[in-house]
Amino acid sequence: MAGNSEPLSPxxxxxxxxxxxxxxxxxAAGRGSGSVIGGKVxxxxxxxxxxxxxxxxxxILVSATNGKxxxxxxxxxxxxxxxxxxxxxxxxxxxxxxxxALAGGSDARYGVIEVDEKYLAGVARDTEPKxxxxxxLSRDQLDRAAETRxxxxxxxxxxTGSKAVVIANADDPLIVWAASSSPNVVWVAAGQxxxxxxxxCPSCGGVxxxxxxxxxxxxxxxxxxxxxxxxxxxxxLDPHGAAWPIxxxxxxxxxxANAATSAAVAATFGVPPQVALERMYQVxxxxxxxxxxTFQERQLRLLLAKNPAGWxxxxxxxxxxxxxxxxxxxxxxxxxxxTSWLWDVDYTRLAGHPICVIGDRKLDLAVRLEVAGLDFRVxxxxxxxxxxxxxxxxEVIANYTAFQDLRRRVGN
Amino acid sequence: xxxxSQNGLRLVWVYPDLLSTYGDQGNVxxxxxxxxxxxxxxxxxxxxxxxxxxxxxxxxxxGGGEDRPQRLAAERLMRDGGLNRAVANGAIVFSVCxxxxxxxxxxxxxxxxxxxxxxxxDVVSTRGEGARCVGxxxxxxxxxxxxxxxxxxxxxxxxxxLGPTARPFARVRFxxxxxxxxxxxxxxxxxxxxxxxxxxxxxxxxxIADHLLKLALDxxxxxxxxxxxxxxxxxxxxxxxxxxx
Numbered sequence: 001m002a003g004n005s006e007p008l009s010p011x012x013x014x015x016x017x018x019x020x021x022x023x024x025x026x027x028a029a030g031r032g033s034g035s036v037i038g039g040k041v042x043x044x045x046x047x048x049x050x051x052x053x054x055x056x057x058x059x060i061l062v063s064a065t066n067g068k069x070x071x072x073x074x075x076x077x078x079x080x081x082x083x084x085x086x087x088x089x090x091x092x093x094x095x096x097x098x099x100x101a102l103a104g105g106s107d108a109r110y111g112v113i114e115v116d117e118k119y120l121a122g123v124a125r126d127t128e129p130k131x132x133x134x135x136x137l138s139r140d141q142l143d144r145a146a147e148t149r150x151x152x153x154x155x156x157x158x159x160t161g162s163k164a165v166v167i168a169n170a171d172d173p174l175i176v177w178a179a180s181s182s183p184n185v186v187w188v189a190a191g192q193x194x195x196x197x198x199x200x201c202p203s204c205g206g207v208x209x210x211x212x213x214x215x216x217x218x219x220x221x222x223x224x225x226x227x228x229x230x231x232x233x234x235x236x237l238d239p240h241g242a243a244w245p246i247x248x249x250x251x252x253x254x255x256x257a258n259a260a261t262s263a264a265v266a267a268t269f270g271v272p273p274q275v276a277l278e279r280m281y282q283v284x285x286x287x288x289x290x291x292x293x294t295f296q297e298r299q300l301r302l303l304l305a306k307n308p309a310g311w312x313x314x315x316x317x318x319x320x321x322x323x324x325x326x327x328x329x330x331x332x333x334x335x336x337x338x339t340s341w342l343w344d345v346d347y348t349r350l351a352g353h354p355i356c357v358i359g360d361r362k363l364d365l366a367v368r369l370e371v372a373g374l375d376f377r378v379x380x381x382x383x384x385x386x387x388x389x390x391x392x393x394x395e396v397i398a399n400y401t402a403f404q405d406l407r408r409r410v411g412n
Numbered sequence: 413x414x415x416x417s418q419n420g421l422r423l424v425w426v427y428p429d430l431l432s433t434y435g436d437q438g439n440v441x442x443x444x445x446x447x448x449x450x451x452x453x454x455x456x457x458x459x460x461x462x463x464x465x466x467x468x469x470x471x472x473x474x475g476g477g478e479d480r481p482q483r484l485a486a487e488r489l490m491r492d493g494g495l496n497r498a499v500a501n502g503a504i505v506f507s508v509c510x511x512x513x514x515x516x517x518x519x520x521x522x523x524x525x526x527x528x529x530x531x532x533x534d535v536v537s538t539r540g541e542g543a544r545c546v547g548x549x550x551x552x553x554x555x556x557x558x559x560x561x562x563x564x565x566x567x568x569x570x571x572x573x574l575g576p577t578a579r580p581f582a583r584v585r586f587x588x589x590x591x592x593x594x595x596x597x598x599x600x601x602x603x604x605x606x607x608x609x610x611x612x613x614x615x616x617x618x619x620i621a622d623h624l625l626k627l628a629l630d631x632x633x634x635x636x637x638x639x640x641x642x643x644x645x646x647x648x649x650x651x652x653x654x655x656x657x
Binding site: 337 | 428429430432433434435436437438441442445460461462478479480481484546547565567610611612615641642644645648
């Protein structure tokens with residue numbers, strides 16, 4: 001069990017030490033936190049290091065297109081009620097970053113690990129997790145990522161025969177397809193506002209019928225499983241039918257869904273929903289997301305949205321008009337270099353808000369908003385966009401590297 | 413002649429459940445917007461793959477999709493037959509990427525098999541052996557269409573060969589296009605168009621949307637609209653295509 005296995009081998013210890021040294025050098029050189037380079041160095045010295053580190057822990061993996069960093073944080077907070085936790089809280093979610101994070105937590109009992117979608121099957125093989133939380137899958141970075149349905153298929157193959165309890169979203173047909181090869185699944189009705197990647201049956205290709213919250217394939221009968229946990233408005237319903245109020249500092253429906261899933265994961269480790277949810281309330285911002293910063297005497301709320309499903313969930317949580325909105329989009333490597341996805345986002349939802357657009361690809365946004373029939377201003381940068389907005393709250397929505405740029409400029 | 417003016421412009425967005433993965437529904441939005449800006453009434457009909465394709469549309473738009481949805485879409489369009497009947501009635505079809513391949517005689521599907529297409533364009537598509545074609549493209553549109561240069565974003569593995577009755581939609585200056593070594597990008601024949609360009613292509617080339625509107629209305633000119641942001645975006649993307657990172 002966790003914490004009492006045999007100690008790390010000398011080779012593994014050396015790898016951990018070398019990794020820490022590399023991370024410290026990288027950090028001192030001003031190149032970020034150093035966690036990825038540290039993990040790479042350590043894995044080169046001991047390729048099995050991730051497995052070795054994981055042996056000492058009860059591992060929980062979290063993967064999804066959207067919400068994995070936040071959910072990892074919520075689960076980590078909840079499980080701290082039961083014992084020390086180590087986690088890749090900053091979102092370094094590929095094997096090197098994960099290895100580095102685990103190497104920093106030698107006294108932990110639980111390892112709560114966010115995993116990039118493409119690496120889930122491999123990390124699950126290496127770490128033999130006790131639980132795996134699967135939230136949602138939708139289109140993201142289509143110029144370089146695998147097709148969305150193929151990802152679900154790879155998860156399905158990778159999870160076949162896994163001993164982990166899989167906590168999975170019953171409302172996302174692709175997630176259900178991925179999870180239903182596992183013998184032990186806890187279904188959570190967590191909702192999924194974005195539906196446009198799951199009109200085809202993942203099993204047979206038939207057209208899914210979606211009356212209300214239900215879904216079923218008219219051809220092969222593949223259908224929504226009966227959930228044992230559910231998000232219901234501001235409450236999470238547990239398998240006994242008890243309703244627990246969700247109170248979060250994090251905004252929006254999607255985070256309530258993340259909390260519902262996290263409560264189901266915590267219960268798997270004996271942490272009751274009430275305790276888990278109270279601990280989740282502590283979380284204010286996650287790696288800068290949802291952070292409210294003061295800049296030029298305005299209060300900027302920083303919101304990350306990387307793909308159509310993420311933008312849709314973000315529109316539903318912002319303050320109503322006339323709250324100004326600043327949109328920033330880049331198309332660098334980490335964002336995906338194709339901006340076509342902007343046209344899968346329904347920007348008419350922003351009608352009534354004063355809108356400014358910034359970022360490397362502000363002209364794509366300008367044409368998108370023009371065609372949506374919205375008024376907007378194109379600004380040189382965040383400074384100008386904030387300056388021409390009225391005092392008070394401003395909602396700032398940005399994709400990945402645009403969000404990093406923004407934090408660097410306006411962050412505390 | 414078609415009765416566009418009596419009932420407004422009828423736009424049909426074909427199979428959004430299968431072929432709307434790469435932002436190509438932007439083409440529908442741009443055509444719709446530019447038609448309305450000219451005072452036209454527009455009805456947009458989204459037809460899912462378990463519904464019948466109407467034959468009375470004026471402009472049919474088809475987008476790109478992933479490999480399995482492409483196979484399913486081609487099967488269902490063949491069975492339906494409505495698109496071919498619409499084209500026989502003189503309808504306009506504009507297709508992108510996977511949709512473009514489906515309009516040809518055949519393409520290679522997700523199972524690695526040659527699959528029959530609708531035969532609306534005299535083209536045959538295979539799967540390329542080399543690296544996937546991904547990036548900004550700049551091309552010169554066929555001179556008979558008298559349109560400014562084409563800018564778009566390509567993201568495909570396909571190779572498309574033109575037969576004698578298809579004309580190349582454009583000739584590539586930067587990027588790959590059809591990838592067949594002839595420098596061609598896309599194809600067209602009468603009122604049926606195909607391209608590999610996303611972006612979406614109409615957002616970067618509003619003149620193509622206007623060209624379809626002119627064909628549908630049977631007019632030579634349209635009232636001007638403010639193209640300030642389209643032009644700014646075009647200039648930026650054309651510069652990006654000529655100086656790849």
